[in-house]
Amino acid sequence: MQIAxxxxxxxxxxxxxxxxxPIVVVVLASFNAGNFLTFPPQGLSLRWFWTFLQNxxxxxxxxxxxxxxxxxxxxxxxxxxxAALYFVRHxxxxxxxxxxxxxxxxxxxxILTAIALLFFFYEIGIGTEHKIALFTxxxxxxxxxxxxxxxxxxxxRDDSVELAARTLGASRYTAFRRITLPLIAxxxxxxxxxxxxISFDTFGVSFILKGTGxxxxxxxxxxxxxxxxxxxAAAVSTVSILLTLVLVTAxxxxxxxxx
Amino acid sequence: xxxxxLRALQKLYGKTLALKGISLDVAHGEFVSxxxxxxxxxxxxxxxxxxxxxxxxxxxCFDNKDISRKLPEDRDIGMVFQSYALFPxxxxxxxxxxxxxxxxxxxxxxxxxxxxxxxxxQLTPYADRFPKALSxxxxxxxxxxxxxxxxxxxLLLDExxxxxxxxxxxxxxxxxRDLQKRVGITTIYVTxxxxxxxxxxxxxxxxxxxxxxxxxxxxxxxxxxxxxxxxRFVGNANILELPVMAxxxxxxGGFDLTLPGGTPLHLAAPAPWANGALRVMARPExxxxxxxxxxxxxxxxxxxxxxxGHVEYTIDTDCGPLLVLGPTTQAVHExxxxxxxxxxxxxxxMAPESxxxx
Numbered sequence: 001m002q003i004a005x006x007x008x009x010x011x012x013x014x015x016x017x018x019x020x021x022p023i024v025v026v027v028l029a030s031f032n033a034g035n036f037l038t039f040p041p042q043g044l045s046l047r048w049f050w051t052f053l054q055n056x057x058x059x060x061x062x063x064x065x066x067x068x069x070x071x072x073x074x075x076x077x078x079x080x081x082x083a084a085l086y087f088v089r090h091x092x093x094x095x096x097x098x099x100x101x102x103x104x105x106x107x108x109x110x111i112l113t114a115i116a117l118l119f120f121f122y123e124i125g126i127g128t129e130h131k132i133a134l135f136t137x138x139x140x141x142x143x144x145x146x147x148x149x150x151x152x153x154x155x156x157r158d159d160s161v162e163l164a165a166r167t168l169g170a171s172r173y174t175a176f177r178r179i180t181l182p183l184i185a186x187x188x189x190x191x192x193x194x195x196x197x198i199s200f201d202t203f204g205v206s207f208i209l210k211g212t213g214x215x216x217x218x219x220x221x222x223x224x225x226x227x228x229x230x231x232x233a234a235a236v237s238t239v240s241i242l243l244t245l246v247l248v249t250a251x252x253x254x255x256x257x258x259x
Numbered sequence: 260x261x262x263x264x265l266r267a268l269q270k271l272y273g274k275t276l277a278l279k280g281i282s283l284d285v286a287h288g289e290f291v292s293x294x295x296x297x298x299x300x301x302x303x304x305x306x307x308x309x310x311x312x313x314x315x316x317x318x319x320c321f322d323n324k325d326i327s328r329k330l331p332e333d334r335d336i337g338m339v340f341q342s343y344a345l346f347p348x349x350x351x352x353x354x355x356x357x358x359x360x361x362x363x364x365x366x367x368x369x370x371x372x373x374x375x376x377x378x379x380x381q382l383t384p385y386a387d388r389f390p391k392a393l394s395x396x397x398x399x400x401x402x403x404x405x406x407x408x409x410x411x412x413x414l415l416l417d418e419x420x421x422x423x424x425x426x427x428x429x430x431x432x433x434x435x436r437d438l439q440k441r442v443g444i445t446t447i448y449v450t451x452x453x454x455x456x457x458x459x460x461x462x463x464x465x466x467x468x469x470x471x472x473x474x475x476x477x478x479x480x481x482x483x484x485x486x487x488x489x490x491r492f493v494g495n496a497n498i499l500e501l502p503v504m505a506x507x508x509x510x511x512g513g514f515d516l517t518l519p520g521g522t523p524l525h526l527a528a529p530a531p532w533a534n535g536a537l538r539v540m541a542r543p544e545x546x547x548x549x550x551x552x553x554x555x556x557x558x559x560x561x562x563x564x565x566x567x568g569h570v571e572y573t574i575d576t577d578c579g580p581l582l583v584l585g586p587t588t589q590a591v592h593e594x595x596x597x598x599x600x601x602x603x604x605x606x607x608x609m610a611p612e613s614x615x616x617x
Contacts, residue, residue, distance in 0.1 A: 158342045158344055161346055161347075164344035165357065166330070167332070167336050167406070168361055169332045170332055170361050171330075182348045
């Protein structure tokens with residue numbers, strides 16, 4: 001069935017509007033000169049960005065989120081790549097079990113993963129101490145994204161290149177480092193960006209597992225908005241959106257064409 | 260001197276025995292093809308030799324040294340893959356240099372040997388190209404050069420021509436064969452294409468169901484196949500079941516057979532199992548067409564296919580339909596009655612298939 005082009009175009013505009021409007025509203029609201037988080041903004045100003053930059057609570061939260069995201073991304077890259085290599089090179093029930101296991105946090109509601117981890121860590125007597133539970137949660141949340149991206153970049157590949165390297169005298173490790181790793185680098189980069197952003201943004205897992213002390217940015221924002229309603233929250237969001245955009249663009253410029 | 264020696268090689272996948280005891284000796288500098296349909300174990304055999312698959316039982320020796328448990332990188336082999344398996348992120352020169360770098364040779368030695376190898380496969384102008392910028396034939400030559408530049412003890416080729424078009428495939432056959440003879444390297448070549456195996460090899464190893472059915476020169480495999488299955492796999496075969504009238508010498512050969520219609524046919528080949536009747540093989544080009552009423556057997560042309568160099572006929576006879584190859588100069592048409600003459604000196608008796616009565 002053929003859909004008329006103008007109708008299709010209108011549909012497309014609607015979808016983009018639906019997706020982008022909230023972001024546009026938040027960004028515009030952050031330049032608000034007024035005292036309350038309103039839209040349309042009451043005059044333009046950068047005062048709330050200035051306020052935010054002097055607010056140690058938010059700066060700490062951003063730093064904390066960035067470190068947490070970087071650490072969980074690093075761990076996810078290693079585990080996710082290993083799982084992807086296993087899945088692509090093996091067939092049958094074992095490989096399928098690995099795939100479902102790794103993707104489970106993506107399939108289950110985030111809150112279930114979080115509650116399950118909470119029970120588990122209290123059961124083994126660690127609870128939410130030392131951020132171990134929070135970190136584990138973030139690794140689980142980011143793992144599927146590394147796994148899916150690396151799997152995709154492996155699947156189109158010719159398996160025999162690594163074997164060819166072996167016949168030429170490369171050990172298993174050297175063959176991986178010199179041949180497979182460069183070939184899956186675009187998938188690793190995309191997976192890393194996704195993982196970082198997911199960890200940076202995720203709420204449910206952080207909310208339930210964060211424990212006492214400093215909290216990731218989304219939690220800090222939520223706490224702030226419960227008692228305050230200033231455009232500072234929008235300013236924080238704008239900065240966070242900007243960080244995400246920079247990351248995605250950088251990854252796309254570096255690897256986009258190869259991936 | 261035996262370069263490669265397979266001793267009762269067995270490979271078990273789960274509960275299925277993919278290799279049921281393969282024993283084979285490949286002489287120094289010999290070109291041996293493993294030929295068979297898919298699933299016959301030829302690729303598994305090659306993978307075991309390369310070290311990609313562990314053997315379940317038996318031994319693989321290079322120069323009388325057991326290498327069955329060695330890792331692929333320690334076996335000193337060069338291998339060409341069906342997909343070529345070139346490193347896509349490296350240039351042609353870097354692809355060739357890889358194996359030499361693994362051997363920790365000096366930069367100058369590597370450059371020299373890479374240059375020489377590129378000359379050998381006529382790819383010098385393409386040194387800085389990436390594989391995807393090359394044609395299939397060129398990629399094939401890079402793969403060959405990459406396998407040979409490390410000067411391995413054994414060259415393994417896994418259906419290297421399967422992805423090329425027919426014309427290029429013919430060119431590459433000659434190219435690989437000439438190169439192999441020039442370098443003098445012991446070569447094991449896996450293919451399912453009987454023409455390829457015949458034209459290139461010193462010896463053809465026909466495999467079925469994880470076993471060697473026959474290992475012999477191309478001429479012998481074609482003219483004196485060990486079984487009906489081999490006969491049919493390496494070419495077209497007419498099988499005629501004929502009663503034995505007189506036995507002159509079972510072992511040395513000499514049987515008088517009768518064709519339908521009573522014409523005698525002498526079989527010169529030995530057939531120790533001959534008993535009442537013999538199944539004999541006649542290749543299509545070993546039967547010639549004559550005028551009706553002449554020849555040893557009468558028939559009628561059922562089908563005629565012109566194929567450029569010759570004409571393929573299917574002739575209906577009292578022995579069933581026979582495939583005959585004739586010259587294009589003969590004016591024979593579908594529906595014509597013809598006479599058939601057999602080249603008796605090349606008739607070959609078929610051993611009874613296992614399970615059949617002796």
